[in-house]
Amino acid sequence: MKRVAISHSGGKDSMLALHYMLKRDDVIVDRLMTTVDENDHRASVHETDEALLDLQAEALGLPLQKIYLPTSPSNEEYHARMREGLTQAEQDGITHIVFGDINLSDVRTFRENQLEGLTLEAIFPLWQQSTAHLIDDFLTLGYDTWITTIDPNRVPKPFLGRSLNRQTLQALPDTVDPCGENGEFHTFVVSGPLLKRALPVQLSDFMSEGPFYHYRDVYIKD
Structure with missing residues (x-):
């Protein structure tokens, strides 16, 4: 029996990977695992607030x-922190780490290299599947996810904050992968079949601009 941790951003791909793993009879899903900036308490790249990740995990x-x-760790700092966290998972009895990557070979190689020297193995349940099929399955399953991050050079600003539903997918530029697999956008899942309830959240009215991405905050309702 595989005892797994899901590498989890709070977005659609990691949620779909979790969904698929829970359907397998040779797997026990032990935990979610994520990286968080220790200074601003946001998830790496997605910039999701740590409190939202806690809320989503509780609902799951x-x-x-x-x-x-x-913030902006050196390669040495990054690898040391990651090795510490992965070693802890290994000591807790985790045997596999599950990643929601789809078709970026360099990213897959990077993930696998992180596990060198450990007994942990990587699982990629979405690997090389059609992104059109994956997003269709995700929506058919009943998940709702919001676009919280965009690359403004590839995704027009009005899409920031929209629900990634079929209407939104149809309206996106043809050059945008339907799963945003090339970094065009990132999402945060707010409801779906695995969650005990829809998350009590709403979108901020404000957009922030980073060096590569534009962000729209999701926050917990009072």
Whole structure:
């Protein structure tokens, strides 16, 4: 029996990977695992607030192991923190780490290299599947996810904050992968069949601009 941790961003791909793993009879999903900036308490790249990750994990009924990273860590700092977190998972009895990557070979190689020297193995349940098929399955299953991050050079600003439904997919530029697999956008899942309830969240009215992405905050309703 495989005892797995899901590398989890709070977005659609990691949620779909979790969904697929829970359907397998040779797997026990032990926990979610994510990286968080120790200074601003946001998830790496997606910029999702740590409190939202906690809220989502609670709704999923799974513990969340956080690996805290410094802002803009050096390669040495990054690998040291990651190795510490992965070693802890290994010591806790985790045998596999599940990643939601689809078709970027360099990213897959990077993930696998992170596990060198450990007994942990990588699983990629979405690997090389059609992104059109994956997003169709995700929506058919009943998930709702919001576009919270865009590359403004590839995705027009009005899409920031929209629900990634079939109407939105149809309206996206033809050059945009339907899963945003090339970094065009990132999402945060707010409801779906694995969650005990829809998350009590709403979108901020404000957009922030980073060096590569534009962000729209999701926050917990009072």
